[in-house]
Amino acid sequence: MARSARSKKRKRSKQRVKAIAEEPFNEEPVGPLVEKYWLQRYSLFSRYDEGIKMDEEGWFSVTPENIAMNHAQRCGGGSVIDGFTGVGGNAIQFARMCYHVVAIDIDPRKVQLAYNNAKVYGVEDYIDFVIGDFFKLATSLKGDAVFLSPPWGGPAYRTVENFTLDLLKPKDGYSIFQVAQKITPNIIMFLPRNVDLQQVEELSWLSSPPLNIEIEESYVHCNLKGTTAYFGGTALGKPDVS
Ligand SMILES: C[S@@+](CC[C@H](N)C(=O)[O-])C[C@H]1O[C@@H](n2cnc3c(N)ncnc32)[C@H](O)[C@@H]1O
Numbered sequence: 001m002a003r004s005a006r007s008k009k010r011k012r013s014k015q016r017v018k019a020i021a022e023e024p025f026n027e028e029p030v031g032p033l034v035e036k037y038w039l040q041r042y043s044l045f046s047r048y049d050e051g052i053k054m055d056e057e058g059w060f061s062v063t064p065e066n067i068a069m070n071h072a073q074r075c076g077g078g079s080v081i082d083g084f085t086g087v088g089g090n091a092i093q094f095a096r097m098c099y100h101v102v103a104i105d106i107d108p109r110k111v112q113l114a115y116n117n118a119k120v121y122g123v124e125d126y127i128d129f130v131i132g133d134f135f136k137l138a139t140s141l142k143g144d145a146v147f148l149s150p151p152w153g154g155p156a157y158r159t160v161e162n163f164t165l166d167l168l169k170p171k172d173g174y175s176i177f178q179v180a181q182k183i184t185p186n187i188i189m190f191l192p193r194n195v196d197l198q199q200v201e202e203l204s205w206l207s208s209p210p211l212n213i214e215i216e217e218s219y220v221h222c223n224l225k226g227t228t229a230y231f232g233g234t235a236l237g238k239p240d241v242s
Helices: 003-022 032-038 056-061 065-073 089-097 108-120 134-140 155-159 173-181 197-206 232-236
Strands: 079-082 100-105 127-131 145-148 187-191 213-220 223-231
Touching: 003 108, 003 127, 032 056, 056 108, 065 089, 065 187, 065 213, 065 223, 079 089, 089 100, 089 108, 089 127, 100 108, 108 127, 134 173, 145 173, 173 187, 173 197, 187 197, 187 232, 197 213, 197 223, 223 232
Parallel strands: 079 100, 079 145, 100 127, 145 187
Antiparallel strands: 187 223, 213 223
16 A cells, blocks of 8 residues: 555544544443452552543453553553553553553453553553454554554453363454564563463474573562563563564
8 A cells, every 4th residue: 555545544444443432432330240350440450549441351351450560561662552452551651661562452442441540640641542353453563563462351250270282262362462472572462360371482483593582470469460471672671572
């Protein structure tokens, strides 16, 4: 596609996101399913009372703020692609610490909420919000690091003893990782605490030569909330920014 056509398309997409973000939305009442998460609201967003908005899926899938801050410390500046942005828990912290974020979600409502939440933190201008399918967009994206927090399949993930990568949604973890690798080897993946660690380590062998990998347990107040896998430059603390 010619550069001017691409830039027109990008402008139209930005206008669409802005229009959707500014539509008034009815806040969902806190039902019994999300009450447990609502009680943890300040661990999810320390500025919760300043106008943070969530939907039901957002409540149980947002990355807690201190964990998102740890993830952001690893991106080392440059640009980050957040392939599954949700209500913006990670995108906001990346924008606070890095230079630029491309925040993608397939659900327009999530992008609307993420935009609102980024405004609460005053970082909406550092984020390009995109409504779209990460798998379709990936080949046209450029970034110094890619962050992946795909759906874990809802709260039921906890009932599985060994969470294998094929349980990730909307595609298995190998496919998600391979798509991200087309953008950069500097990849951070946020996964369930019961994920099969052997399979996570196998991901580093998908690349030739194999990527550096570091696996970290992610806690909130001594409670294990997930597993973070850092690949490539992010495993060393700083991606190559070229
Ligand atoms: C676990 S949530 C992300 C949470 C996010 N890290 C946060 O802190 O708010 C996963 C998100 O992936 C989105 N999603 C699912 N399939 C997608 C796809 N093919 N492309 C982009 N986003 C997708 C869902 O709509 C959901 O909002």
